[in-house]
Amino acid sequence: MQILVTGKQMKQLDQSTIKQMGIPSLVLMERAAMAVFDCLKQHFPLKKTLVVCGSGNNGADGVAVARLLHLAGYPVDLYLAGNHTSFTEEMHIQWQAAKNYQVSIVNNCRFSEYTTIVDALFGVGLSRELSGKYQALAEKINASGIPVLAVDIPSGIHAGTGQVMGTAIRATETVTFAYRKLGISLYPGSVYAGHIQVKDVGIYGASEGVFSLDNKDVSWLPARDPAGNKGTFGKILLIAGSRNMSGAAYFSSKAALLSGAGMVRILTDESNRIILQQQFPEAMLSVYEPSMTPDELSEIVRKAMDWADVVAVGPGLSTSKTAENLLQTVLTFRQSKPIVIDADALNLLAKRKDLQAQCDAACILTPHLGEMSRLAECTISDLKVHPQKFMDVFYNNCSCTLIMKDARTWIRTADGSFFLNLTGNDGMATAGSGDVLCGVVAGLLGQGMNPSKAAPFAVWLHGLAGDQAASAKGARSMKATDILSGLEAQLQKMDSQN
Ligand SMILES: NC(=O)C1=CN([C@@H]2O[C@H](COP(=O)(O)OP(=O)(O)OC[C@H]3O[C@@H](n4cnc5c(N)ncnc54)[C@H](OP(=O)(O)O)[C@@H]3O)[C@@H](O)[C@H]2O)[C@@H](O)CC1
Numbered sequence: 128m129q130i131l132v133t134g135k136q137m138k139q140l141d142q143s144t145i146k147q148m149g150i151p152s153l154v155l156m157e158r159a160a161m162a163v164f165d166c167l168k169q170h171f172p173l174k175k176t177l178v179v180c181g182s183g184n185n186g187a188d189g190v191a192v193a194r195l196l197h198l199a200g201y202p203v204d205l206y207l208a209g210n211h212t213s214f215t216e217e218m219h220i221q222w223q224a225a226k227n228y229q230v231s232i233v234n235n236c237r238f239s240e241y242t243t244i245v246d247a248l249f250g251v252g253l254s255r256e257l258s259g260k261y262q263a264l265a266e267k268i269n270a271s272g273i274p275v276l277a278v279d280i281p282s283g284i285h286a287g288t289g290q291v292m293g294t295a296i297r298a299t300e301t302v303t304f305a306y307r308k309l310g311i312s313l314y315p316g317s318v319y320a321g322h323i324q325v326k327d328v329g330i331y332g333a334s335e336g337v338f339s340l341d342n343k344d345v346s347w348l349p350a351r352d353p354a355g356n357k358g359t360f361g362k363i364l365l366i367a368g369s370r371n372m373s374g375a376a377y378f379s380s381k382a383a384l385l386s387g388a389g390m391v392r393i394l395t396d397e398s399n400r401i402i403l404q405q406q407f408p409e410a411m412l413s414v415y416e417p418s419m420t421p422d423e424l425s426e427i428v429r430k431a432m433d434w435a436d437v438v439a440v441g442p443g444l445s446t447s448k449t450a451e452n453l454l455q456t457v458l459t460f461r462q463s464k465p466i467v468i469d470a471d472a473l474n475l476l477a478k479r480k481d482l483q484a485q486c487d488a489a490c491i492l493t494p495h496l497g498e499m500s501r502l503a504e505c506t507i508s509d510l511k512v513h514p515q516k517f518m519d520v521f522y523n524n525c526s527c528t529l530i531m532k533d534a535r536t537w538i539r540t541a542d543g544s545f546f547l548n549l550t551g552n553d554g555m556a557t558a559g560s561g562d563v564l565c566g567v568v569a570g571l572l573g574q575g576m577n578p579s580k581a582a583p584f585a586v587w588l589h590g591l592a593g594d595q596a597a598s599a600k601g602a603r604s605m606k607a608t609d610i611l612s613g614l615e616a617q618l619q620k621m622d623s624q625n
């Protein structure tokens with residue numbers, strides 16, 4: 128697991144390393160510059176490099192990089208875009224050292240001369256929009272088409288939100304120091320950053336921030352019991368589908384079984400019986416009929432719930448009165464069973480504050496931004512700009528585990544921890560993809576994972592499955608069926624690693 132930090136958190140970490148741990152700022156900076164230098168040598172054409180610097184410590188990193196290039200015999204020009212009067216202490220020292228070593232300093236950049244540009248204009252200290260000469264320079268760099276290595280973060284990207292502050296430099300690669308910044312993990316910042324490398328420069332100790340799973344977290348996958356039986360691996364009830372709508376029930380239940388659940392039962396409208404039995408014979412079926420009274424319906428749901436260890440409700444359910452009765456029965460009679468609430472069930476829940484109050488940490492809600500805006504009674508742009516704030520506010524009404532789906536999915540666990548998922552691709556914006564995620568969450572819960580782990584792990588795994596699908600079929604053409612195939616392949620790979 129890695130920790131993603133904001134600019135403010137990173138500055139505190141810098142300061143505590145310098146002041147409390149006693150590592151001089153220039154030592155950290157030299158390590159930062161060496162990491163950039165290594166990346167330049169490995170990945171960039173170094174016939175002639177231009178390093179553009181601001182007046183702060185990001186600029187000072189850049190000056191140190193220019194010195195390292197110069198001393199190693201690579202042609203380099205240094206261009207100071209900032210003002211001498213605003214130099215930090217470190218920048219004064221680096222600038223003097225560059226002059227002592229006779230690094231070439233230019234007053235104009237003739238971009239046609241360069242094969243690589245190092246962007247050391249602003250780092251985590253960016254405090255406002257780029258304007259004037261900085262904006263003009265960023266635009267010229269972007270228009271030049273020359274490969275750019277960004278130092279720490281592309282200049283113009285907000286380190287906490289990923290927003291473009293007026294204009295931002297588009298990098299080919301970003302070497303970021305100590306911890307990956309949240310701003311280059313979110314969109315659009317992550318696109319501006321290009322390929323990202325996180326380099327150890329001797330700054331440690333982050334405990335606050337947003338968590339993100341990585342390959343080491345394969346170990347979270349519940350171990351299989353060689354002596355287990357169908358019951359050991361979880362009985363999952365999917366309350367899904369509606370009149371002549373069977374697809375969502377199919378994708379969610381299949382994903383639950385592929386994720387390792389022992390048994391899956393689909394509770395759906397009678398009209399879906401034949402097609403589901405043909406498509407997915409491994410699933411058990413319980414059906415209800417439109418003519419049933421609420422009491423008859425409730426009886427069927429309760430019986431199926433008695434059988435299940437985990438219930439998932441919502442995929443393809445519709446927002447009919449029958450669907451509302453189903454959801455109400457689930458939340459009223461759930462005892463303490465984990466419940467995944469997805470899709471149409473979330474739209475029903477948005478209208479029923481009384482049902483929201485029945486949710487607890489064992490309930491996992493999986494809204495996309497539209498559903499979340501209805502639940503949290505805010506706009507989609509509120510959620511984009513302040514995702515954590517609105518997820519916190521919603522938790523006060525509905526104390527559940529929350530998966531807020533977007534190009535970068537956020538997870539808020541019931542203890543208030545936040546995760547941001549970095550796997551997946553735009554091909555996953557396809558019909559049935561959300562149903563697959565719902566099934567993966569349920570399947571993992573069924574194998575005994577607690578909701579605080581199952582939610583971030585399922586999203587991560589689902590993203591990896593999507594990445595596998597994109598490499599097999601292409602992001603444009605991949606379908607939910609391909610994500611199911613990706614899921615199988617990813618789990619096989621993870622089991623072989625564990
Ligand atoms: N020892 C350490 O601390 C280490 C730090 N490291 C490096 O330091 C970087 C952080 O350095 P930093 O804090 O000096 O901030 P930085 O990003 O250079 O910019 C600040 C300057 O820009 C100015 N400014 C801001 N916005 C502006 C705008 N829109 N337009 C114009 N001006 C603007 C701002 O002015 P002010 O807001 O004060 O008016 C100030 O002068 C970090 O990303 C990493 O690269 C690494 O070497 C590891 C060790």
Ligand SMILES: [K+]
Pocket residue numbers: 185246247248249250277278279280281282
């Ligand atoms: K930068």
